[in-house]
Amino acid sequence: MxxxxxxxxxxxxxxxxxxxxxxxxxxxxxxxxxxxxxxxxxxxxxxxxxxxxxxxxxxxxxxxxxxxxxxxxxxxxxxxxxxxxxxxxxxxxxxxxxxxxxxxxxxxxxxxxxxxxxxxxxxxxxxxxDSEHFLTQRTVLAEWFPGRDNFLMESFYRRVRKQFDIMMEGDKPEGGQWNYDHDNRNKLPKSSSVIAPSCPANDVTDIHQMVTQQDINYFGDIDPQHFIWPTTRKQARDILSFFCQHQLAHFGTYQDAITDTEVHDHAWSLYHSRLSFAMNSKMLHPMEVVNAVLTHWRENEGTISINQVEGFIRQIIGWREFIRAIYWHHMPEYKNLNALGHQRDLPKFFWDGETHMRCLSQAIKQSLKYAYAHHIQRLMLTGNFALLAGCDPDQVDGWYLGIYIDALEWVELPNTRGMSQYADNGVLATKPYISSANYIKKMSHHCSQCRYNPDKKTGEGSCPFNSLYWQFLARHESHFSNNQRMAMMYSVWNKKTQEEQKALAKQAEYYLNNMDDL
Incomplete structure (x- = not known):
């Protein structure tokens, strides 16, 4: 017995x-x-x-x-x-x-x-x-905001900060502001030197061989003798320490920057912490990360500005917790939402990075090499293109869930189907996160080395993001005509001549019909 x-x-x-x-x-x-x-x-x-x-x-x-x-x-x-x-x-x-x-x-x-x-x-x-990991419970939205159907992350974030007394001075935010987003949208200067990320060198040959022998259908690259992701709590804590000492001081300022590997060495991680896998597997607790960052900041307050710290902590206790709350509040229906009716297949370059659009090629090839891309690469490059092209959110979900090392459905699904693809009709985002080439040119070093011209909207060599952007707006005008955050964009569109609108539509259709050749 x-x-x-x-x-x-x-x-x-x-x-x-x-x-x-x-x-x-x-x-x-x-x-x-x-x-x-x-x-x-x-x-x-x-x-x-x-x-x-x-x-x-x-x-x-x-x-x-x-x-x-x-x-x-x-x-x-x-x-x-x-x-x-x-x-x-x-x-x-x-x-x-x-x-x-x-x-x-x-x-x-x-x-x-x-x-x-x-x-x-x-x-x-x-x-x-309970798994004793998250700061809030699955049911937190219904408990904190009873009777509400729409939720603002900012309200949620402020409540978490107050409840856990994080960066608070009484009932006021430390420094006088709740967030410093306006300080955190800088392009990385070409002259900047980005420090190489701290990575373990795990030998996972035995696991890699087992997975291969079992005929599992996977994709992406790996060096099994020098595996760079943390597989122990000690390794995760070492990466947290490295982030505090070498990356935190510039994190906020350049958290949205998109760099080019030929312009900057080590561009794949920039000043991002790379802690998401360690946290999502629960090797690190969110408050452990927050406390380590706050301690380091207070010990070095003269050399690290508050916007670096607040921007990072907001991702941990604000966005991460909020995303999980949205997921559990709306599942299982959320997984099937497709508010814009998009049905197009993902182009094949999402699986190999073979496209002449340099921004997408680098973001996808980086993802294939490291199983990682930072949030702006995910949202404003791959996600932006998939949304503008009208790709099926089921396929977009599957790609994001598969390719990123930190992707578990509770965090991937709202970020992809909601924030990135607007398939939830505004549950998570108040407007679709779309942009033309102008944003990519502003935030990255890709455009100067690309086959496509970011300043050209139609004709040979015009950047696909431009015509696809305007065609998206035209295609969904009835859906977004009453969205105040879209009013300025539609005002610009409606001021274009019929000839300009037709030329943009024609260019976009050409690109959509030839996506695999882009």
Whole structure:
């Protein structure tokens, strides 16, 4: 008869070393972790994303086992692995008939629904516990803003700051302002020297070989002997320390800058922290990150301005928490929203970066190489193009969810379907995030080295972003005619002559019909 009295499930994004579960050793508690085709196959993933989660999971399992906990770890190629979360759990519970099942609340609706449906069907009771990671609960929007259908991130952010006393002086924001966005929109000067990012050099050859041998359909590049993403809590903390010491001082100022790899070395990460994978896998707690940044700032206040710090902290306690709240408030319906009726296939260059549009080529090739791009590359380059081209939000979701190492559905879906593609009809953003080539020219160094001319709207060599931008506005004028934030753009459009409008429409249609040749 098994002596196990409780089976505790730990998912691959629940690697929280500070969780209450680890405070006490119990000989009759079994911790279960699994690598599964269920998780590698629901979209086509970047190879680095698959490897990073498996490596981090194995290191975490080893750490808790060394701390004296009993662990059942199932590798992807184990003979008894059914590749299904619930089937594996059923088999384990059958081996321990006197054990109850405890689970941390999943952050993805997909997994939460799978576990609850299975438990209901099999009449299995699950003891649910919090993952003890986020500052707010799933239900926070309904609790804080009852009866509301629309929510402003700024209101949410201010409430979190007040509740957790972050950068507050009494009931006023430290420095006198709640945010310093106007200071954080600078282009990186060509003369700037960007420091090389601090990266571990993990050897993940064994995991890479296993994934390859299992014929998993993945994409992207990897150097398995020098894997650059953190797979342990110590490595994650080292990257946090590096960010504070070497990148924080310029983070806010250049957080929206888009650079060119031929203009700046190490341009792929700029001054961004690269902590999103460590946080989304829960190796780092958000308040741990916030406190480290605040401590470093207060020790170096004369050399680091407040806009650098506030801009970073707003991403952690404002945007990140808000996005998760939006996700849980609107799921599962949110996943199917397509307010603009877009149906076009993603162009093939999204999978290989082979396009003459330099901004898109560099953003996509960088993503394929590192499984990473910063938020403006995602929103105003790849996302902007997909929206202007009218690409199917299901395909856009799948691409973003697969290609980025930090992409879990709770954070990817609202950012993509809502913020980037406006498929939620304004639940998240008050207007579509679209731009012509002018924005890209203003914020990047790409345009001067591109085949396409950012100042040209039609004709040979005209930048596709220009005609696609105006065609988008014309195509959706009835949808946005009453949107006050779009009024100025439509005023400019309506002042164009019929000949100009027709020429832009014709140019856009040509590009849309020949997207794979762009």
């Amino acid at each position: 098994s002596d196990i009295r409780e089976v505790r499930l730990v998912l691959g994004d629940q690697l929280n070393a500070k969780h209450t579960w680890w405070r006490t050793q119990h000989d009759n508690v079994l911790y279960v972790m699994m690598e599964m085709r269920q998780e590698t196959d629901y979209v086509k993933h970047h190879i680095q994303k698959i490897v990073a989660f498996f490596a981090a999971m194995r290191n975490f399992a080893s750490a808790i086992e060394q701390a004296g906990h009993r662990v059942h770890y199932m590798k992807l190629d184990d003979a008894n692995n059914t590749q299904s979360l619930t089937q594996n759990l059923a088999a384990i519970l059958a081996q321990h008939p006197n054990a109850k099942l405890s689970c941390m609340l999943p952050d993805e609706y997909r997994v939460d629904h799978q576990l609850r449906s299975w438990a209901g069907k099999e009449d299995i009771h699950i003891d649910w516990v």
